[in-house]
Amino acid sequence: MALFCYVYNTNTEVMKSLYFVAALTRLDIEHNIWNMKDEVAKATGSVRGLKVLPHITMMYPFKFSSAEEDNIIRQLSALISTFTPLELHFAGFDYFQNPRSHTLYVKVDDHPLLQEQHRMLSLYGRDRLRLPPTHTPLRFTPHMTIAYRDLDKPKFDLAWSTYRNRTFDERMTLESLWLLKHDGLCRIPCKKFIFKGFKTTLF
Secondary structure, three states: OOOOOOOOOOOOOOOOEEEEEOOOOOOOHHHHHHHHHHHHHHHOOHHHHOOOOOOOEEEEEEEEEEHHHHHHHHHHHHHOOOOOEEEEEEEEEEEOOOOOOOOOEEEEEOHHHHHHHHHHHHHHHHHHOOOHHHHHHOOOOOOEEEEOOOOOHHHHHHHHHHHHHOEEEEEEOOOOOEEEEEEEEEEEEEEEEEEEOOOOOOO
């Protein structure tokens, strides 16, 4: 897993940080996604996707003070350690429509077990973190974003003309999730949670 920015925050004031739970990919798949992000950025000028580490969001971003971080990590570790590994299949491309900006993404097959793990994380968010139901949906569309937010209709049409017929076919075993933390500039891996049956490694 590659890290692309290192930022040191010297502000000692207690503030809330932004966290979210995500699945990260193998390095070869990650590099392919970075290349596609860069390709779209050069072709269309849509650069927001370059600021986001390739991932599948499993739990929407939520804010808590850093003082709560250890407690949240313990709770998430207890939950995610019960998850069963599964095979992810990345197959082709699709998009979300939005009046202001579309989202172009790599499709991830809708595995029932992945949906169940997402549902358990959403229920944890509702019950333990008191997050609203609008922020903790019980179903989701698993995907890996290539471009978003600054991908208006003309830029999207240009990108989609390239990706609509392009093939992408990769598989990997999902055996862990990450807690990522936004430091004000980018999202950085904070803690890795291993699924049951897999041993913790150094990386």
